Amino acid sequence: MATIFNANDIYLYFGGIKALDGFSIELDEKTITAIIGPNGAGKTTFFNVAGGIYPADRGEIYFKGERIDGLRPDQICLKGLTRTFQIARELGEMTVWENVMLAPKNQVGEKAFSALLKWGAVKSQEKGNWQKIESLLNDMGLYEERNELAKNLSAGKRKMLEISRAIMTEPELLMLDEPTAGATVDETKAIMKAIERLRDEKGITFLVVEHKMEVIMNLCNPIYVMYYGRNLANGDPETIQTDKRVLEVYLGG
Amino acid sequence: MDELLSYGLLTFATLALPALGLCLAIKVTKYFNLTYGDIITAGAFLTLLCNLTFGLPMVISLIIGMTFTAAFGVFLHKTIFKPLMDLKVNPLTLLVVSLGAGFVVRNLILIGWGPQPFQFSIPLARAKHIGPLFLTTNQIFIILTCILVAVGVFLMLRYTQLGRLMRATSDNPELSEIRGISIERVYVYTWIIACALAAMGGVFMGVLGTIKSGMGMGVLVTIFACLIVGGIDNPYGAVFGALIIAFAMEATAIWISPPYKVIAAYLLMILILLVKPSGLLGGEKIQWKYFLGFLRSRQS
Amino acid sequence: MEIFSWILTIATIVAIYSILGLALNIHFGYTNLPNFGIAGFFAVGAYASAILTAPHRFRQMEIFAGFAGGMPGRFEYPFIVGIIAAIVFAAIIGFLIGIPLLRLREDYLAVASIGVAEAIHYFALNELWLTTGSAGIRLIPMPTGNRYLFFILVLFILAIVFWITQRFYRTHIGRVWRGVREDEVITSSLGKSIFSARMWAWVVGCAMMGVAGSLWAHYAMAIQPGEFVPTTTFLVWIFVMVGGLRNNWGILFGAVLIIGFFEQGTRFLPALGAPYIMPAVRHIIVGLLLILVIRFRPQGAIPERAARIEAHI
Numbered sequence: 119m120a121t122i123f124n125a126n127d128i129y130l131y132f133g134g135i136k137a138l139d140g141f142s143i144e145l146d147e148k149t150i151t152a153i154i155g156p157n158g159a160g161k162t163t164f165f166n167v168a169g170g171i172y173p174a175d176r177g178e179i180y181f182k183g184e185r186i187d188g189l190r191p192d193q194i195c196l197k198g199l200t201r202t203f204q205i206a207r208e209l210g211e212m213t214v215w216e217n218v219m220l221a222p223k224n225q226v227g228e229k230a231f232s233a234l235l236k237w238g239a240v241k242s243q244e245k246g247n248w249q250k251i252e253s254l255l256n257d258m259g260l261y262e263e264r265n266e267l268a269k270n271l272s273a274g275k276r277k278m279l280e281i282s283r284a285i286m287t288e289p290e291l292l293m294l295d296e297p298t299a300g301a302t303v304d305e306t307k308a309i310m311k312a313i314e315r316l317r318d319e320k321g322i323t324f325l326v327v328e329h330k331m332e333v334i335m336n337l338c339n340p341i342y343v344m345y346y347g348r349n350l351a352n353g354d355p356e357t358i359q360t361d362k363r364v365l366e367v368y369l370g371g
Numbered sequence: 372m373d374e375l376l377s378y379g380l381l382t383f384a385t386l387a388l389p390a391l392g393l394c395l396a397i398k399v400t401k402y403f404n405l406t407y408g409d410i411i412t413a414g415a416f417l418t419l420l421c422n423l424t425f426g427l428p429m430v431i432s433l434i435i436g437m438t439f440t441a442a443f444g445v446f447l448h449k450t451i452f453k454p455l456m457d458l459k460v461n462p463l464t465l466l467v468v469s470l471g472a473g474f475v476v477r478n479l480i481l482i483g484w485g486p487q488p489f490q491f492s493i494p495l496a497r498a499k500h501i502g503p504l505f506l507t508t509n510q511i512f513i514i515l516t517c518i519l520v521a522v523g524v525f526l527m528l529r530y531t532q533l534g535r536l537m538r539a540t541s542d543n544p545e546l547s548e549i550r551g552i553s554i555e556r557v558y559v560y561t562w563i564i565a566c567a568l569a570a571m572g573g574v575f576m577g578v579l580g581t582i583k584s585g586m587g588m589g590v591l592v593t594i595f596a597c598l599i600v601g602g603i604d605n606p607y608g609a610v611f612g613a614l615i616i617a618f619a620m621e622a623t624a625i626w627i628s629p630p631y632k633v634i635a636a637y638l639l640m641i642l643i644l645l646v647k648p649s650g651l652l653g654g655e656k657i658q659w660k661y662f663l664g665f666l667r668s669r670q671s
Numbered sequence: 672m673e674i675f676s677w678i679l680t681i682a683t684i685v686a687i688y689s690i691l692g693l694a695l696n697i698h699f700g701y702t703n704l705p706n707f708g709i710a711g712f713f714a715v716g717a718y719a720s721a722i723l724t725a726p727h728r729f730r731q732m733e734i735f736a737g738f739a740g741g742m743p744g745r746f747e748y749p750f751i752v753g754i755i756a757a758i759v760f761a762a763i764i765g766f767l768i769g770i771p772l773l774r775l776r777e778d779y780l781a782v783a784s785i786g787v788a789e790a791i792h793y794f795a796l797n798e799l800w801l802t803t804g805s806a807g808i809r810l811i812p813m814p815t816g817n818r819y820l821f822f823i824l825v826l827f828i829l830a831i832v833f834w835i836t837q838r839f840y841r842t843h844i845g846r847v848w849r850g851v852r853e854d855e856v857i858t859s860s861l862g863k864s865i866f867s868a869r870m871w872a873w874v875v876g877c878a879m880m881g882v883a884g885s886l887w888a889h890y891a892m893a894i895q896p897g898e899f900v901p902t903t904t905f906l907v908w909i910f911v912m913v914g915g916l917r918n919n920w921g922i923l924f925g926a927v928l929i930i931g932f933f934e935q936g937t938r939f940l941p942a943l944g945a946p947y948i949m950p951a952v953r954h955i956i957v958g959l960l961l962i963l964v965i966r967f968r969p970q971g972a973i974p975e976r977a978a979r980i981e982a983h984i
Contacts, residue, residue: 169860171860190859191856192859192860195861200860203860207857209850209858212853221861225843226843240842244842248980265978265979266977267977287861287862451962455965460969463705464969467961468965470905470908471909471965474957478954481951482948482955588901596786599783631797634793641771
């Protein structure tokens, strides 16, 4: 299978701290890869670098054959890579449906003048987007709250909103930072199913930061273990489960 | 050229102390309090009250004026700003309120004194030659006082306990709170110093020019320009910025055209914003907090 | 009939200020760009219109002949040219100002924008060849020749601006702007360019302020730099925040309330003393009102309402 994403030897220093210390990762198309590791290992930091929030001090990142390190977050998203955030950040004063409606790319109403003039085109595109969003919200259990202000949602639902929004950008690679954190058992199952279905139906590749063992072991292959900003080990679930170094450093949900 | 030196120093003397005061207020409380402009005005008018209405000598009037201005500033803080700070409103809300409060203060002064310009009643001074400068004793006094006070503030910041508290609070308010420092008290002391400096600046402006109800607000943006140019998180930057802005303004007045003095200050500010937004001596990023939020939560 | 004339005057002023309020809504309510330089863009629009439509001889300042020279050539273009010029100039100046300013954190942008308005004020005051300075420009023609018809025209333009502002809210651009307001990191990570979004909001809002300026010039038939002062800007902020930031109906309400009653309504109360006292009292009342509203009801009189998808599609 083709490689859709790879990061080579990423270094990032914050003052004196080595947040990322030569981390590398390679993702094949249509896989669900996990990054695991103890808190502070640098997983979210890596997401931030890959997502363009800040540049790495050293190393390159390639997506679909193009270099993306140094690009802005919006440029990276337009290329097909979307990431979510560990602490669900909702657009609080907007409703759930507005949050998700924001996501799709290349909307007609995006340029100020088109919004005013191309009435018909705007309407039909929004109708089309809404149909997709409606079914997505149903799957994610958010349909009831569609008209609620996002700030009024519970923590679990906010996470679902975060994920729904990311899905609506119709990415080719979706990087989820702890998608099931704070989610109930049912919500976790729903998220796992959604991930698998999106991989099967839409061909989306996933990179997931996770802590929950059932999710990691049942859903993800391969698994990368991160420790102090470095690679510790990587391989399929059985290998990781029995790797001595991993067991030493980190195991448990 | 000598003109430039004289006028430059005088303008610097009127800008430096308010710039320093505003810098401290912003640095410690982390809110922009734009009532500051009108506090400068209030300082000038309160001193005028002592000097003109009560006939007190200038220096005494200045001291009383500074005291009352500081008290007034603390009053504004306690009644208007502290309740909002406790509600943890976002800085913009406080900024808008502070402009509103300034609006009220300005108009109160207008009602109290009227729209005409005033002057302090000080004896007519004669100009002397001091090296390349040609200044009156009043002007010399102002420049020297300004420098002394500025140095005094720097010494205070470095060597006294209050200075350390102010620095600690500005660097890390949560940690300071945990350590038992009463943040509110530090705010009050900072604000007292800032208002006293504002009053001084206002009085200097009044001595060198006239006293009008809009004087403080008119100079607020120039003071802000000093902070931007020098570096908003650095008290030395505030004074340094005042020096640069003052000379730039006077150079423009001499060689281009007097009304454009203020435009020079704004242009310089815009230039720095384009080239080095954190200011010549500053380090804080004042660009949109695009990436800063993430630097705080670097878990996983 | 006197009373009708008076109501017409107030209504026209309220309508023109409403446009400023809607523009501020796009800047601050939608996109979190605090513009404290409203008076500056208002002035740009007013002067652009005035210069292009006022009679030649007043721009040449016969009274000050030889002093300023005056602008060559006859302008005296019709109203439509004036208002288009107002839009274009306000938009261009907005764009140029936006390049350095829009990168700043919001509190810095607020103060820097005060500076912009002051710089424009200075320009108007001192560039005599263009603006005839403090003497101002007089005898700007009222396009319809009739104050009642002019009010209808202003209302019509207000209605268009209102419709535009509402439309932005309900379409994608409005959501991008509000996304930038809520959380730039998220919005950027969803593929929207923050700089582009901010610049569009800024330029559109400035253009609207230019429109208001143009209407003002024709309504007042004479303008001078002293009208475009920070007080003007603050009044707009006050009525927008009191009426309800983000809700366009709230803004209209705020304009009627503040501009209508305080600015113009109390003119008929007895003056307590010297002529400067009553205006100052009015200003103190609105200033206090702003402080109280922000303290106790920050969302304003008519707050933003959550939009329902069913109403939308």
